[in-house]
Amino acid sequence: MAEATTADGAAGLPAAARRVAAALEAAGHPAVIRIFPDSTRSAAEAAAAVGCRTEEIVKSLIFRRSNDDAAVLVLIGGADRVDTAKLARVVGAKTGRADADFVRRTTGYAIGGVPPLGHATPPVVVMDEGLMALSTAWAAAGTPHAVFETTPADLARITGAVVAAVAATPAA
Numbered sequence: 001m002a003e004a005t006t007a008d009g010a011a012g013l014p015a016a017a018r019r020v021a022a023a024l025e026a027a028g029h030p031a032v033i034r035i036f037p038d039s040t041r042s043a044a045e046a047a048a049a050v051g052c053r054t055e056e057i058v059k060s061l062i063f064r065r066s067n068d069d070a071a072v073l074v075l076i077g078g079a080d081r082v083d084t085a086k087l088a089r090v091v092g093a094k095t096g097r098a099d100a101d102f103v104r105r106t107t108g109y110a111i112g113g114v115p116p117l118g119h120a121t122p123p124v125v126v127m128d129e130g131l132m133a134l135s136t137a138w139a140a141a142g143t144p145h146a147v148f149e150t151t152p153a154d155l156a157r158i159t160g161a162v163v164a165a166v167a168a169t170p171a172a
Contacts (some may be wrong), residue, residue, distance in 0.1 A: 016109055018140030023118030023146065027158035031148035033141045041112035041144040043078025050138050052145060054078040058139040058155065060101045060114040062123070063087065063095035071098065071106040071123035075139075075155065076167055077130050079088050083168040090164045092161050093167065112144040116159050127152070127161035 017033050024031045040046035043057040050057075057078030065072050072091055074082050089092050105113050109119035116125070116133065116139050131137060131152040141153065143150045156163055 001052060006058060014143050014146070017146040018142075019108070020115045020118050020142040020146070022170055023115070024158070027117060029150065029154055029158050031150055032146055033146055033148050035143075037145070039112075039137070039144050040147050043154065046138060046147055047078060048059075052136075052138060055080075055081075056134055058116065058150075060116050060139045062098040062107060062111075064091050064098045064102060064116060065091055065095050067093040067122065071102070071119070072126050073107075073114075073116065073119070073123040073125045073159075074166060075125065075127040075131065075159065075161060077128060077134075080128060080130060080167040082128075082166055087126065087169075088164045090162060090166060091124055109140075109142055110144070113140050113142050113146065115140050115142050116155060116161075118142070123162040125159045126158050126166055127159070128161050128167045129163050129165050130167050131155070132163065 036049040040049050043054050047054045048055045059076050061074045063072040084103050106121045136146045
């Protein structure tokens, strides 16, 4: 496992992870980026690599806002799904799931490694309030093999996220 604590110490990381390290440093977040040999592309894979529960993985999901085509980044727990009606109320318009080209163009990252910060075009950021119940969370760091540890409060701070209830209610 490779690690870096700052953008300067990230020389051995892939370029995308170095960009995340620089964004974390600029935000004043002392996170260590960890690179795993196995994929961390899905929440289940990331949890297995890190050795935590799926709920402690932060999914970074990109949506397209219908009224202005803006990128909307939803940060949500690894076991949760987004309720698009709730999301629409928070962002003021309907949203649709973004395709891989839109994700790459607006974030600068490929699906499976989209981090919560350091995007090519700053997105509207919404963080599900359910994450606030966690003491620690793990988020993608630019590649399908890279993650960093944070707290939900720090994640909200460094991303400028609106914290709101956007997770779908589990079926009974």
